[in-house]
Amino acid sequence: MPGSKSIIGTASTLALVLAWEAVSQGGLVSERFLPAPSVVLVTLWKMIFERDLLYHAGVSALRVWGAFLIAAAMAVPIGIMMGSFRWVGAALEPVVDFIRYLPVPALVPLSIIWFGVGEGTKIFLLWLGTFFQLVLLVADDVRRVPHEYHETAMTVGATGSRRLLDVSLPAMLPTLVDNMRITLGWCWTYLIIAEIVAANSGLGFVIWQARRFFQTPEVMAGVVTIGIIGLLTDQVIRAAHRRWFGYLVR
Amino acid sequence: MSYLAFENVTKRYGQTEVVAPFQLTVAKGELVAFLGPSGCGKTTLMRMVGGLESPTSGRIVLSGEPLGGPDRRRGMVFQSYSAFPWLTVEGNVAYGMRYRTDLTAAEKKDRTAHFLALVGLTDFRDSWPNRISGGMRQRVAIARTLAAGSEILLMDEPFGALDAQRREFLQVALRRIQRDEGKTVIFVTHDVEEAAFLADRVIVFTRRPAAILAEVDVTAQLGPARSLDLRESPEFFALRNKLLHLVRSTATEDDT
Numbered sequence A: 001m002p003g004s005k006s007i008i009g010t011a012s013t014l015a016l017v018l019a020w021e022a023v024s025q026g027g028l029v030s031e032r033f034l035p036a037p038s039v040v041l042v043t044l045w046k047m048i049f050e051r052d053l054l055y056h057a058g059v060s061a062l063r064v065w066g067a068f069l070i071a072a073a074m075a076v077p078i079g080i081m082m083g084s085f086r087w088v089g090a091a092l093e094p095v096v097d098f099i100r101y102l103p104v105p106a107l108v109p110l111s112i113i114w115f116g117v118g119e120g121t122k123i124f125l126l127w128l129g130t131f132f133q134l135v136l137l138v139a140d141d142v143r144r145v146p147h148e149y150h151e152t153a154m155t156v157g158a159t160g161s162r163r164l165l166d167v168s169l170p171a172m173l174p175t176l177v178d179n180m181r182i183t184l185g186w187c188w189t190y191l192i193i194a195e196i197v198a199a200n201s202g203l204g205f206v207i208w209q210a211r212r213f214f215q216t217p218e219v220m221a222g223v224v225t226i227g228i229i230g231l232l233t234d235q236v237i238r239a240a241h242r243r244w245f246g247y248l249v250r
Numbered sequence B: 001m002s003y004l005a006f007e008n009v010t011k012r013y014g015q016t017e018v019v020a021p022f023q024l025t026v027a028k029g030e031l032v033a034f035l036g037p038s039g040c041g042k043t044t045l046m047r048m049v050g051g052l053e054s055p056t057s058g059r060i061v062l063s064g065e066p067l068g069g070p071d072r073r074r075g076m077v078f079q080s081y082s083a084f085p086w087l088t089v090e091g092n093v094a095y096g097m098r099y100r101t102d103l104t105a106a107e108k109k110d111r112t113a114h115f116l117a118l119v120g121l122t123d124f125r126d127s128w129p130n131r132i133s134g135g136m137r138q139r140v141a142i143a144r145t146l147a148a149g150s151e152i153l154l155m156d157e158p159f160g161a162l163d164a165q166r167r168e169f170l171q172v173a174l175r176r177i178q179r180d181e182g183k184t185v186i187f188v189t190h191d192v193e194e195a196a197f198l199a200d201r202v203i204v205f206t207r208r209p210a211a212i213l214a215e216v217d218v219t220a221q222l223g224p225a226r227s228l229d230l231r232e233s234p235e236f237f238a239l240r241n242k243l244l245h246l247v248r249s250t251a252t253e254d255d256t
Helices: A002-025 A037-050 A053-084 A086-100 A104-115 A119-143 A147-154 A160-197 A203-212 A216-244 B042-049 B089-095 B105-118 B134-148 B164-181 B192-198 B218-222 B228-232 B234-249
Strands: B004-013 B016-026 B031-035 B057-062 B074-077 B152-156 B184-189 B201-205 B212-217
Touching: A002 A037, A037 A053, A037 A216, A053 A086, A053 A119, A053 A160, A053 A203, A053 A216, A086 A119, A104 A119, A104 A160, A119 A160, A147 A160, A147 B074, A160 A203, A160 A216, A203 A216, B004 B042, B016 B042, B031 B042, B031 B192, B042 B152, B042 B184, B074 B134, B089 B105, B089 B134, B105 B134, B134 B164, B164 B192, B184 B192, B192 B234, B201 B218, B201 B234, B212 B218, B212 B234, B218 B234, B228 B234
Parallel strands: B031 B184, B031 B201, B074 B152, B152 B184
Antiparallel strands: B004 B016, B004 B057, B201 B212
């Protein structure tokens, strides 16, 4: 039952938060290191007015979505080509695999040399972290479309390009949306790295500023904000997935 | 002139000979069952008729013309993934005509309704394939090939995943539709009982490379009409046992 599942989820989260509160309030850990959740929440609320938290969250979200959309707009068609035509896959896969294994933080210096410390660097780093992962996932999704679907289409007269549109695309769409949801989450990881290194706005910047003044509640409030944004995005995409791909339910 | 003819067809994959020089003719409106051990090459032969694979040598001729790549004259019904899950039952049947330019939208609609009714799925037209039974999904696939206007239905163990009752029901339905619509069917199976019940003629295959071990003319012995009563007749039993012995003779100790 989905109802009981969400009750269990809420209860376990609540228990964790209460335990955290008890540990901090009971003085087991210094408040400097682990402020209570109630303190973090109050700080978060204050930061909205005093530190423009919503503005910074908006800037971060814009960077994530901007870079992600650019990466996805490139990864989907290129991935479909790689998965559909053996020679495209053979030509691109070694390069993609190589870059995919480069850790994004290792490319920060190079990126700053190329793009300076402006938005270009951030978008580039996020794109780097998502495009090369997503393109391989898309290529695999295309390859996993059952051959029966293609052969059914061929024996009712579908040409190769029609099969891409009428078979490959609809068959892979549910997994594509899932993979995009997961890659979008990774984007946030790279964003914080980019914002810590070179930014004067965004949630990474806020967190890093607070650390310099040892404002642990503000650091945690920044982290919690990212968590909330992540959770909400994930839930919205999951809900859309259920709605769009309800036909998959047996 | 024969309708469909395999003329010295062979197939190799690298060093492996899958089909030995193969000769067979099939009449229009005939239901021929390919019966044999798994991996014997019978499916490869059927796929070659569909244009999904090409012979290494020899050719397959349909109405006097050598066959090339796939087109809608030869429709496929697979055992699994036989219907697109993202289209409704109706959408799947209509998909058979998606690339036909010789029909108007109204004609396509009529044909869709006609073939949905023919396979008894009118009430399920708005259902998603994942929410109906496996037997209904196979009926969707049959209706799609008929809507496409296929002359030949190529069926690759289409009822293999169904329980005994649904399988029997579909066998009767397929036989009825095939005779009413005058379709030629090549039906690949390793189920002796199914081959005996459905087919006009059963081709029993040897182990790989595929070659004809025996040809049994079922219609000559049981007549063209097939009903469930026939299944219990002594004539059917005798025929079934004959086929069973033939198939057994192809088995080796590695099969166990």
